[in-house]
Amino acid sequence: MNVYSNLLSENIHSIELYNKKCSELLTESEIRFAGIVDKEGQLIAGGFKEGIIPYEGDETRLQSFLEFVSNFSIRKEYDKSLGPINYLAARRDKAVLVSFPFPITKILLLISAEPFANIENLAKKVVKIFTNVN
Numbered sequence: 001m002n003v004y005s006n007l008l009s010e011n012i013h014s015i016e017l018y019n020k021k022c023s024e025l026l027t028e029s030e031i032r033f034a035g036i037v038d039k040e041g042q043l044i045a046g047g048f049k050e051g052i053i054p055y056e057g058d059e060t061r062l063q064s065f066l067e068f069v070s071n072f073s074i075r076k077e078y079d080k081s082l083g084p085i086n087y088l089a090a091r092r093d094k095a096v097l098v099s100f101p102f103p104i105t106k107i108l109l110l111i112s113a114e115p116f117a118n119i120e121n122l123a124k125k126v127v128k129i130f131t132n133v134n
Contacts, residue, residue: 014105015045017133022046024129025111031122032095033112041067044107087126089119100126102133 018036025034026049033054035046048054079085089098096117100109109130113122 018045018107021129021133022109025125026050028113028122028125030114030117031111032114033110035110037108037110039106087123091115091119096122098122098126100130 015036022034022036022045025031026046031049032052033046033048035043038044076084084103085101087098087100089096092115094115096111096113096115096119098111098113098119100111100123102108109126111122111126
C-alpha cells in the first residue's frame with residue numbers, strides 16, 4: 001500500500017466511526033441532528049434523525065451556526081487564561097444548537113436538539129460517546 005492508500009483507508013475508518021457515534025447520539029429523544037463537519041464546512045458524517053422533517057430553513061440555520069462556531073472556535077486568545085472551548089451552545093425558541101470542537105482533527109460535532117433539551121446533559125452524553133475519538 002502506498003501513502004495515499006493508507007490515508008484513504010484511515011479517512012474511511014474515521015468516517016465510519018463518526019457515523020456510528022452520531023447514530024448513537026440520535027437515539028436520544030431530544031436530538032434531531034448530529035453531524036461531523038470538516039474544516040471546509042462540509043458534512044462528512046451523521047445527519048438528521050430518521051423520520052425527522054427538518055424545520056423550514058434548518059439546513060441554512062445549521063450552516064450559519066456552523067460558520068459562527070468555526071470562526072469562534074479558531075480564536076485562541078483566551079485559551080491560555082480560560083482554557084480551550086469545550087462546546088458552544090445557542091438556545092433558540094425552536095431548537096438548541098450545540099457544537100463541540102475536536103482541535104486535533106480540526107472537525108466539529110454539530111447537534112440540533114429540541115428546545116427543552118438540557119445542554120449540560122447533552123454535553124455529558126457527547127463526552128461519554130466520543131471519549132477516545134479524536
